[in-house]
Amino acid sequence: MPEATVRIENDLSEIAKVHEKLDDFAEKFGVPLAVARTFHTIFDDLLDNVISYGFNDEQRHFIDISLELTADSLIVSIADDGVPVNPLAKPTPDTKLSIEDRQIGGLGIHLVVNLADDISYQRTVGKNVLTLTKSLQSNK
Amino acid sequence: MQLNTSSSGEVTVVKIEGSLDTQTSSEAQDELNRLMDEGSRKLLLDFSSLDYISSSGLRVILAVAKRLAPDEGEIRICNSNDVVNEVFEISGFSTILKIFPSDSEALEGF
Numbered sequence: 001m002p003e004a005t006v007r008i009e010n011d012l013s014e015i016a017k018v019h020e021k022l023d024d025f026a027e028k029f030g031v032p033l034a035v036a037r038t039f040h041t042i043f044d045d046l047l048d049n050v051i052s053y054g055f056n057d058e059q060r061h062f063i064d065i066s067l068e069l070t071a072d073s074l075i076v077s078i079a080d081d082g083v084p085v086n087p088l089a090k091p092t093p094d095t096k097l098s099i100e101d102r103q104i105g106g107l108g109i110h111l112v113v114n115l116a117d118d119i120s121y122q123r124t125v126g127k128n129v130l131t132l133t134k135s136l137q138s139n140k
Numbered sequence: 141m142q143l144n145t146s147s148s149g150e151v152t153v154v155k156i157e158g159s160l161d162t163q164t165s166s167e168a169q170d171e172l173n174r175l176m177d178e179g180s181r182k183l184l185l186d187f188s189s190l191d192y193i194s195s196s197g198l199r200v201i202l203a204v205a206k207r208l209a210p211d212e213g214e215i216r217i218c219n220s221n222d223v224v225n226e227v228f229e230i231s232g233f234s235t236i237l238k239i240f241p242s243d244s245e246a247l248e249g250f
Contacts, residue, residue, distance in 0.1 A: 012162055019159075037192045037223040044161040044194035095232030099205045107231050108195035114230040 002029045002069040008047075010054070010061040010080075015047045018065055029069050035134050038115050039076060042132060045108035046078060046087070054082025054128070073117075077131045085128055086121045088113065143171050151250050152180040153243070157189035160197025169200045176204070181213035184246050188219035193227055205237060214238070218246035 006021040008014035019040055026036035047063065055061050061081055068075045087109045095110070097103075113119055118133040141164035142157040152175055160168055175183065183204060187193075205215050218240040220228070228234040240246035 015162055034221075034223050037221065038226075040159065040161075040192040041194045041223065041227060044159075044192075044196065048162045048194070048196065095230070096235070097232075099202070099209055099236050102202055102206075102236065107198055111195055111227060111230055115226065 003067065005064065005066045007062050007064050010051045010063060012048065012051055015044060018043050018047060022067065025067050031069060031074055032136055035074050035136055038134055039074065042112050042115055045112050046130065049087070049108055050080050050082060054080055054085060056083055072137065073133050073135050075131065075133050077129060079127050079129045081127050084123050087130065088119065088121050141168065143168060145175065148247055151182045151184050151247060153184045153186055155186040155189060159191050159193070160200060161192070161194040162196050165196040165200050169203065172200065172204050176207060181208060181211060182250055183208070183215045184243065184250065185215065185217045186219055186243055187217060187224055190220065190224060193224050198227070198231055198233060201233070201237070216240060216246045216250060218243045
């Protein structure tokens with residue numbers, strides 16, 4: 001099965017490397033455009049969240065991203081050694097409010113959770129590991 | 141991200157190419173603020189060349205909508221791809237914003 005990994009530092013400018021890796025992977029192995037675009041959105045919101053809120057110190061940290069293409073899905077995992085954060089435990093924002101009442105922000109994780117077909121969180125040996133799956137046929 | 145501006149009557153058409161995400165959103169926000177500072181009250185965002193949008197991009201759109209609403213202005217969106225439309229659905233933006241499949245439909249009655 002085609003696989004790829006990329007390691008980035010906890011700096012927002014590093015997210016571009018993950019987008020590039022995804023583009024290369026998608027082109028090389030024929031990942032459907034809609035699936036690649038979905039993961040571009042997911043990466044941007046998840047990594048923004050991890051880098052902005054995941055680390056309490058001023059130290060350099062690494063975030064490891066892996067991509068795996070199976071016969072019917074693209075599976076992505078993101079591992080970081082930041083503070084334990086289960087994004088699945090975040091409250092759901094109210095998406096029914098009017099323009100005036102809508103808060104700017106708070107939507108990122110809501111998008112990630114709903115764009116993926118399947119998502120799971122594990123805290124293992126000091127790491128947050130989030131695994132996301134999207135069907136290659138998915139219209140979700 | 142590239143942003144190209146043109147006019148159609150009173151409407152300022154802004155074509156955004158590439159992505160609206162963590163890296164590009166503040167630049168897009170600055171440019172849209174500049175257009176509104178210069179008097180644009182009807183903004184049509186043409187997303188025909190927009191690959192993807194994250195919540196950072198949604199924030200930009202919401203900020204523009206919030207600024208225009210009390211000023212009898214309006215923001216409309218057209219030509220977005222299926223994944224961008226899915227993001228609009230999930231976020232509830234499809235119910236608070238006017239989103240059109242084509243620019244001609246978006247410009248009608250604008």
